[in-house]
Amino acid sequence: MSTTLLPREVQLIRDAIARALRQPDPQRPTQSIGRATAGIYAFYDYDGEPIYVGQTAEGFSVRLGRHLTGQRSDAVAKYVLDPFEVHTVALWSLPHIGDMPARQRKAALDPFEYTVYQKLLEDSAFKAVLNEGDIAPGPLMQMSAPLVTVIIPDEIFPDRSHPDVRIARRAQTISLLAKNISERKVSKGLRRALVTQTRRLDELARRRYDALGGAIEVEGPEGVVPEDEDL
The missing domain is CATH 3.40.1440.10 (GIY-YIG endonuclease)
Structure with missing residues (x-):
């Protein structure tokens, strides 16, 4: 031990x-x-x-x-x-x-x-x-x-930097930050930090999805189309 x-x-x-x-x-x-x-x-x-x-x-x-x-x-x-x-x-x-x-x-x-x-x-x-x-x-x-x-x-970099680990950790931080905001009167700056963290999570999750061969889709006027196509 x-x-x-x-x-x-x-x-x-x-x-x-x-x-x-x-x-x-x-x-x-x-x-x-x-x-x-x-x-x-x-x-x-x-x-x-x-x-x-x-x-x-x-x-x-x-x-x-x-x-x-x-x-x-x-x-x-x-x-x-x-x-x-x-x-x-x-x-x-x-x-x-x-x-x-x-x-x-x-x-x-x-x-x-x-x-x-x-x-x-x-x-x-x-x-x-x-x-x-x-x-x-x-x-x-x-x-x-x-x-x-x-x-x-260097010996812990691969585990710490893995995108799935970072996505999970960032999502947890956002959840705790949002809970903190919901339970008390907070500054505008704290809400700004929440917006910034959610943007950072979205970007990281998108990059990970794309790296694994995915394609983000959005709802367009002619149905669901890949995001990178002209709408």
Whole structure:
């Protein structure tokens, strides 16, 4: 009987996150990126689709731990973000903001978060990410390239990335998010996240069906016709 506290797959991912945070900070190579006290981060799924952006004024180690290793995160608790979906993490360290007094950091980080948010929208196939809260508009900032790291080890990638597993997981997340919405008064942003997740599920399910030789059909004026035919 195993005496480890965590399942092997979970421990492998945690180890990968820990290794990522030990990498040198591109802006301050003498320290690790995990020690950076201010910056912007973005999450990408298995298709390279951007799914979430955030800022931290307390350190990447703390913030990624909250989102990805089962610690407290509003986005996870509300079923906006499923950590299972995260394959790649991008980190923009902003040490000049980290050197500011803590009370000044958020306002200084806001335009950088908005800049990354605009880039993610441009790169997204859906022109949307899963953030529940609105990203405060601001001037677009000049930013260096981020540190980009994969947090899913090769040995578990085939199982985690299988489209049927992802479809089932995403459908479950949508169900929990919809249940959350149905039981309380929620923000417009939470409903927006639900719309984005349903679009993402539809696209993934369609791709899987097509890959297996299917053809989506729609009801046209002359009966049921393949979707890709002229109506």
